[in-house]
Amino acid sequence: MQKYIKTLMWVLLFTFALTFKVNAQSLTDINDLIEKAKEYDGEDVTIQGEVIGESMKRGNYSWININDGTNAIGIWLDSDIAEGILSYGHYKSKGDTVKITGIFNRACKEHGGEADLHSSSFEIVKNGYEVKEQISPVKIIIAVILTLFALVLMLILVKVIKNRRL
Amino acid sequence: MISSKHRQNGIEIISYYTGYIVLIVASLMTIPIITSLLFLEWNPMLDFIISDAIAFILGILLIMYGMRSKESKHDMQWKHGFVIASLSWIVLTVLCAIPYMLSGHTLSFVDACFDVMSGFTTTGLSLTQDLDHVSIGLNMWRHILTFIGGQGMVVLTLTFLGKEMGGAFKMYVGEGKDIELVPNVKGTARQIWKISMIYLIIGTSVLWIVGMSIGLKPVSAFLHALFIFASSWSTGGFAPNSQNIMYYHSIMFETVAMVIFILGSLNFGIHYAIWQGKRKEIVKNIEIQSFLVTSFVACILVLAGLAKLNVYPDAVAGFRRVIFNVISAHTTTGFGSIYARQFALEWGDFGILIMVVVMLIGGSACSTAGGFKGLRVGIVFKGLIMDVKKLLLTERSMNVYKYHHIKDRVLDDTVIKSSAIIIICYIVTFATGTILGTFYGYPISASAFESASVTGNVGLSIGITTSSMPTVMKLFYIIAMYLGRLEFLSVFALIGYFLGGVKKACKNILKH
Numbered sequence: 001m002q003k004y005i006k007t008l009m010w011v012l013l014f015t016f017a018l019t020f021k022v023n024a025q026s027l028t029d030i031n032d033l034i035e036k037a038k039e040y041d042g043e044d045v046t047i048q049g050e051v052i053g054e055s056m057k058r059g060n061y062s063w064i065n066i067n068d069g070t071n072a073i074g075i076w077l078d079s080d081i082a083e084g085i086l087s088y089g090h091y092k093s094k095g096d097t098v099k100i101t102g103i104f105n106r107a108c109k110e111h112g113g114e115a116d117l118h119s120s121s122f123e124i125v126k127n128g129y130e131v132k133e134q135i136s137p138v139k140i141i142i143a144v145i146l147t148l149f150a151l152v153l154m155l156i157l158v159k160v161i162k163n164r165r166l
Numbered sequence: 167m168i169s170s171k172h173r174q175n176g177i178e179i180i181s182y183y184t185g186y187i188v189l190i191v192a193s194l195m196t197i198p199i200i201t202s203l204l205f206l207e208w209n210p211m212l213d214f215i216i217s218d219a220i221a222f223i224l225g226i227l228l229i230m231y232g233m234r235s236k237e238s239k240h241d242m243q244w245k246h247g248f249v250i251a252s253l254s255w256i257v258l259t260v261l262c263a264i265p266y267m268l269s270g271h272t273l274s275f276v277d278a279c280f281d282v283m284s285g286f287t288t289t290g291l292s293l294t295q296d297l298d299h300v301s302i303g304l305n306m307w308r309h310i311l312t313f314i315g316g317q318g319m320v321v322l323t324l325t326f327l328g329k330e331m332g333g334a335f336k337m338y339v340g341e342g343k344d345i346e347l348v349p350n351v352k353g354t355a356r357q358i359w360k361i362s363m364i365y366l367i368i369g370t371s372v373l374w375i376v377g378m379s380i381g382l383k384p385v386s387a388f389l390h391a392l393f394i395f396a397s398s399w400s401t402g403g404f405a406p407n408s409q410n411i412m413y414y415h416s417i418m419f420e421t422v423a424m425v426i427f428i429l430g431s432l433n434f435g436i437h438y439a440i441w442q443g444k445r446k447e448i449v450k451n452i453e454i455q456s457f458l459v460t461s462f463v464a465c466i467l468v469l470a471g472l473a474k475l476n477v478y479p480d481a482v483a484g485f486r487r488v489i490f491n492v493i494s495a496h497t498t499t500g501f502g503s504i505y506a507r508q509f510a511l512e513w514g515d516f517g518i519l520i521m522v523v524v525m526l527i528g529g530s531a532c533s534t535a536g537g538f539k540g541l542r543v544g545i546v547f548k549g550l551i552m553d554v555k556k557l558l559l560t561e562r563s564m565n566v567y568k569y570h571h572i573k574d575r576v577l578d579d580t581v582i583k584s585s586a587i588i589i590i591c592y593i594v595t596f597a598t599g600t601i602l603g604t605f606y607g608y609p610i611s612a613s614a615f616e617s618a619s620v621t622g623n624v625g626l627s628i629g630i631t632t633s634s635m636p637t638v639m640k641l642f643y644i645i646a647m648y649l650g651r652l653e654f655l656s657v658f659a660l661i662g663y664f665l666g667g668v669k670k671a672c673k674n675i676l677k678h
């Protein structure tokens with residue numbers, strides 16, 4: 001019995017010890033950053049989301065925009081790191097999912113009062129991919145039928161107008 | 167008997183001209199079709215082909231139904247002009263919402279109609295989902311809607327179909343425009359488009375260059391430039407990404423956009439006068455004077471209010487955020503360089519109050535801007551001064567009071583009264599929207615902010631406008647945007663016409 005109790009205590013001890021170590025890198029929603037901007041201002045935070053649009057290089061640093069599904073925010077990071085991003089989210093592609101840690105600024109002094117995040121650590125969690133369009137045959141048929149009908153009506157209208165002028 | 171025949175003729179006239187307006191706007195869908203084709207976006211291309219065909223079919227059927235009125239050469243009356251303008255906006259809103267719905271980026275047809283009405287009225291609020299993954303074709307359509315909405319659908323139709331559009335001036339006035347740049351209204355419509363197209367070329371070119379200089383790729387920079395120009399010039403506020411103007415992280419891009427939306431908020435008459443060499447108009451015009459005074463006072467007040475709350479770390483940040491957002495609100499553009507929720511959480515009640523006031527005032531009459539317009543504010547203010555002066559002068563003295571708008575005009579009670587009535591209509595709509603917002607549990611300041619934004623066709627949001635807001639509020643906001651843009655009278659004419667028809671139908675049923 002004593003053996004079992006000892007084993008259980010060791011297990012609990014390890015479990016708690018591990019829990020304390022993991023605590024440092026919890027993810028924050030971008031919307032939370034905006035809602036509790038004063039609380040997070042100047043703090044180190046970690047966000048995770050999809051890179052959207054494209055990067056905008058400004059010398060040694062670049063801007064990228066991240067959308068985590070709750071909101072989107074601008075990230076100020078080293079241009080060399082930005083070059084490592086392979087896929088940006090738009091209509092035809094899903095952007096890389098990245099995890100970024102950095103200082104959140106409610107009204108950044110360096111960037112004219114913008115709410116942004118200055119990256120200190122960057123990691124691509126999941127690679128983006130090309131989104132292939134699924135075209136429904138029903139849609140094609142409807143488009144063809146409606147276009148033909150509209151063309152026939154147009155021809156009738158033109159004829160009626162011409163007859164009226166004669 | 168004669169009355170019912172008249173009514174039938176009236177319906178045919180309305181149907182005939184509405185059909186033409188639908189046809190012209192529907193033909194614009196070829197632009198997103200070509201765009202989708204160029205960027206190999208097959209689904210959006212099919213969506214637009216389907217929508218275009220439906221719009222064409224309806225337009226042709228309306229023309230055919232109303233053709234008899236053209237043959238019998240019945241004159242268009244004022245009420246017909248007003249009803250055509252207001253009805254065509256409703257019909258087009260429904261038709262233009264089809265590609266939104268087919269794209270799968272809106273949760274309901276009401277949401278799709280909301281976005282189209284927001285575009286047409288140059289409001290700029292959006293319920294489109296996942297904006298960052300919207301196709302280039304649909305983005306092109308969103309910005310075309312806001313661009314033609316700024317000029318007006320009737321104005322667009324008059325530009326292309328001069329000969330077919332008898333009674334053009336009545337429809338033109340029905341769309342909330344009254345300026346005559348040249349003696350005939352068709353020529354005026356063409357001048358309005360000429361002015362807009364010249365600015366389109368210049369504005370897009372400048373934004374394209376700036377876009378490339380801030381790191382956008384050439385093709386992408388061109389598209390962003392075109393979209394942001396369309397939104398700025400029409401004082402719309404749509405942007406191709408969910409972060410709106412914040413996507414670019416550039417003071418240069420914001421400044422160019424700001425210059426364009428200030429120009430867009432000015433009366434077409436002022437643009438035309440300046441192009442005709444009448445440069446003094448800039449100093450003398452009552453609308454420019456009114457805009458300069460109200461925007462300067464508003465910026466100072468908001469800056470003072472935010473400085474008291476220590477919202478921004480330094481003057482540069484404060485000026486950049488405050489001036490852009492206040493001018494964006496005042497010109498009824500609705501580009502936001504801060505997050506919607508930051509207005510509510512950081513700007514405080516005083517900042518929100520000032521924003522509400524400038525959003526309601528809006529830009530110039532007969533421009534792309536909304537609100538109750540600087541001209542009306544100037545007239546009512548001058549009318550107040552006139553009344554005070556009259557009280558102080560002896561009863562025998564007879565003074566003529568004037569104001570300058572393109573030319574010197576006499577300030578009489580009729581002008582003051584008509585301006586005051588429109589201002590009252592705006593305030594009633596704004597108050598109703600505020601009450602409705604509070605009814606659904608939103609704070610009063612947030613409700614007032616959002617209500618002012620929709621009534622004034624601004625497009626800034628404090629966070630209320632989302633797809634999860636109550637449907638009744640969505641519907642009210644659609645109506646408020648519509649009323650605000652057409653300046654009430656046309657919509658009242660449409661309601662009156664419709665109710666008149668219902669009343670007569672009921673009487674006939676009772677007789678039988």
